[in-house]
Amino acid sequence: MILALTGGTGFVGGHVIRRALEAGHQVRALARRPQPARAGVSWIAGALDDPAALAELTAGAEVVIHIAGVVNAPDRAGFAAGNIDGTRAIVAATAPGTRFVHVSSLSAREPRLSIYGWSKREAEEIVAASALAWDMVRPPGIYGPGDMEMLDVFRLARRGFSITPPAGRASWIHVDDLARLLVVLAETPAERAIYEMDDGREGGWTHHAFAQAVGVALGRPIRPLALTPGLLRLGARIDRLIRGKRAKLTADRVAYFCHPDWTVDPAKRPPVALWTPGIASEAGLRETAESYRAAGLL
Template identity: 55%
Template structure:
């Protein structure tokens, strides 16, 4: 597994261990010992560590990736080259099964450097001669996530600034983790498939409805939502860049795909129900996320 120390990877690792999997997990930094995990010190640009990672594996689950970068080269290094190097290592190790976590952004590669890099990474996976499956998650939320944390904080204050009118799909992180492990075990129906996944809500959510659902979860039934024009979001992105530098959460690249009106998963690309179905609905998933945020001290009570 790559990305085991990140948001999605950590949830997936916990689930894998609870189900008795033994896992080789790539890490850049020393990690505490865990029963069932062999931590492989290295990186996606370190061939030796990748060879050790895939040694004797039944399947390789590639979760690691860059969601935010200062420039296009950052996405190339993190998403494109990293995937290429991993595919090469899998082939050297004679492993057949690879499950690759991409993004819904990959279906619109012209909108952003992020989406472009994820689509290009998908091509390398498909050309690698492996028994691959590609998963394109939409917006992922859940306990431990920091990418959506500011939305919850805005809701707690009573006003959510959102992208222009549009619709999106979402998925809770534990639902996604269950899917990824199910795909690692599958060797037939899911091979050579690209899946777009979600929480099972037909047609997804409007931005405003999603905002109100977050508001309800944090205890603000009266939360107001503001659909900000693209120029305003770009201005905010530039300000965030000046204030936080490479640590900025809002960038002009992210604004480009945030403002796309249709990030709803394609129902014709759903996972067969015999393999996986989502079970975590929005109200429960958001409520659990809020509880986890508050337990960590990341989110104050609604004001």
């Protein structure tokens, strides 16, 4: 079948394309910049604010997977443009009744904690109110080969320490497990459900335990440093001064990092008959560390 994809040039999207091609599907993917030719993939030049490109992307597609979004922005308008307006545009471009798989975020559970979480919840409501045959996924922390968001965590761990939020827990998932779920959902009838998925570790990870697991993946002991919200906010200001718009630690991120429970709701896990995680995070973190080393990033 023809599978239309936003976010195909990104971290998650790249893995979804690989999985979709392995499953025998034809992929049509949106791209802002020219992409190398690839068997089975048709690149559509444009972006989420380009109605003509979206019409070309979705025309005749049996399934649309909406992955594109903004995870970091300087202000509320940036999050709204990337996550709310972009979702509204792709929903409007998709024919009623079309299978639609929407990638949200666990942060949408707590929309008052951060602008990012607010924007992801607003996007969910747009999809839920549509006439599409939708399902949504709320991934927790995503990691794996090719992820630049986690690179700083591994680089700090290589030096023997890790900066974590105050006491709390979080769930994690390997990008390939997430990609596999998205393709499986594309192949199955819509349930109009919101799924929360993870690596299968009951109760998730404490921040301390996950930091130690990164250390084990790198083959060295780690000293996790749990910082107070005030120190994390100070760190966000310093990161902004040093890296400007490329800063990874922002005031908005501090707000949701400090929430004590970012574990998935077991009642919202996908049915076992549909999908189960295949990669334990201990093994996935080792693979990720090896990929960073192979790329000369560590």
